[in-house]
Amino acid sequence: MKYCNEEMLFEYAAGETDAAGSEQCRLHLDDCPACRAEFDRMVALRSALVFKSAESEEFVQSVMNRVLPDTSALHNPSEADWDALGQTGIWGFLRNWSVPAIQLIFALGIFLLQSERQLPVDIRSGLIAGVSGEFAEEDLSDSVSDLSEAFDISVGDSSL
Amino acid sequence: MPIGKFLFDTEVFSGIDILRGRVHSLTQEADDLEIIAQLRLGKTERFAELVRKYQSRVRGYCTSILSDRTAADDAAQDIFIKVFRGIDKFRADSKFSTWLYRISVNHCRDILRANARRRAESWDTLSEAERESVVDSARRVSGVERVEDRQFIEQTLQLLPAEYREIIILRDGHDLSYEQIAQTLDCSLDAVKARIRRARAQLLEISRHFLDHRNVRRSRGGS
Numbered sequence: 001m002k003y004c005n006e007e008m009l010f011e012y013a014a015g016e017t018d019a020a021g022s023e024q025c026r027l028h029l030d031d032c033p034a035c036r037a038e039f040d041r042m043v044a045l046r047s048a049l050v051f052k053s054a055e056s057e058e059f060v061q062s063v064m065n066r067v068l069p070d071t072s073a074l075h076n077p078s079e080a081d082w083d084a085l086g087q088t089g090i091w092g093f094l095r096n097w098s099v100p101a102i103q104l105i106f107a108l109g110i111f112l113l114q115s116e117r118q119l120p121v122d123i124r125s126g127l128i129a130g131v132s133g134e135f136a137e138e139d140l141s142d143s144v145s146d147l148s149e150a151f152d153i154s155v156g157d158s159s160l
Numbered sequence: 161m162p163i164g165k166f167l168f169d170t171e172v173f174s175g176i177d178i179l180r181g182r183v184h185s186l187t188q189e190a191d192d193l194e195i196i197a198q199l200r201l202g203k204t205e206r207f208a209e210l211v212r213k214y215q216s217r218v219r220g221y222c223t224s225i226l227s228d229r230t231a232a233d234d235a236a237q238d239i240f241i242k243v244f245r246g247i248d249k250f251r252a253d254s255k256f257s258t259w260l261y262r263i264s265v266n267h268c269r270d271i272l273r274a275n276a277r278r279r280a281e282s283w284d285t286l287s288e289a290e291r292e293s294v295v296d297s298a299r300r301v302s303g304v305e306r307v308e309d310r311q312f313i314e315q316t317l318q319l320l321p322a323e324y325r326e327i328i329i330l331r332d333g334h335d336l337s338y339e340q341i342a343q344t345l346d347c348s349l350d351a352v353k354a355r356i357r358r359a360r361a362q363l364l365e366i367s368r369h370f371l372d373h374r375n376v377r378r379s380r381g382g383s
Contacts, residue, residue: 010360014332045367048313049333053219059233060211063240067207 004028004035013042192256199247211240214257217334218264224329225268225322227314239267254343261336261344265326272322312370319366324359331356 004012004025011017012025029036192213198206218239222232242263250259317325330336330344342352 006364007357007361010364041367042364045313045363046332048310049224049317049329051220051224051329051333053216053223053232055212055216057212059215059219059236060208063211063237064205064208066237066241067204067244 006038009035009039010042010046013039013046189255193252196247196250196252196256199244204244207240207244210243210256214260215240217257218260221261221264221329221334222268224314224317224333225326226271227318231271235267235271236264239264242267255340258336258340258343261330261334261340262346265330265344268326269322316363316366316370320359320362323355324362327352327355328359328363332360 008017008021009025009029012022017025025039029039192210195206195209215236219232219236222235222239223229226232226235239260243260246263250256317329320328327341327345330341331338336344338349338352338356341356342349345352
């Protein structure tokens, strides 16, 4: 009869022994009623250690009731969250089109500025006065014809 | 040799079972990670799935450690709230269940520490009346039936030091591997093995003490 100590028996009860150890324990238990009784007690003790709590939907709801009011305080969006958000909806549109739109506005502004600087000083002041409505219509006709010449545009008198 | 017998003899079937178990475990882990990813994107309602899945284990662990079902349910709720609030801290370097057990162990330790200020924790410090109450409970039934009795096992566990109680519950009650226990308790594998050996020896000693006490009482009664 091969000897098995208490520690080895408990490991056998827990399924932790290797093949050789299991065989040794099995042979010993076949021949030793005292160890068999001790082993049965270990198995029973071990199975009694499994504390099972019945699944309860009420428990789940209790937890969720505590969790949900917390949601806004809890969720700190990470960079990845913002990235995900940026792929869809209005945020996605703004993210995709804001840079080209700003570039376009900037280019248009430079173009207008350059065009305005190329005009002679009297035409520029005439334009400003025309816009502000300071002169009568007949006073503006000269300035407009000068302006037409400057831009090389032929404009009939009747159209003015 | 018939193929069936060959398969049994060569333990191919047990190998397949182990493989199936591992696949199941991996699927479970993948499910957990998917839910956690959704939670991080703000889909908080999916937390209910995690609670539903793990409530039995967490409540069971708390009950076995605290020996009070009401307190255990309260503790389990608090544990799930901690999990929810700390979900961003989960780095997936271990299984979610291991992380959950770690939070459970620490939470129950805190409760025991608080309780320790109010009541005696070990057999040595129990009053005579309390000792008699435990022994009376152990006396009612005998042998294997006795150790299967819930009250007996709860009282026996209460007489174990807290560090032994938690490790024996994790290993023998919840079937965690030695590696998982090492991660849960944040200690080495050798420390886990040594502590489990000592915990089992002490558990057997305490249970034997009750059973011997019963035998002595019975023989006295018989004579």
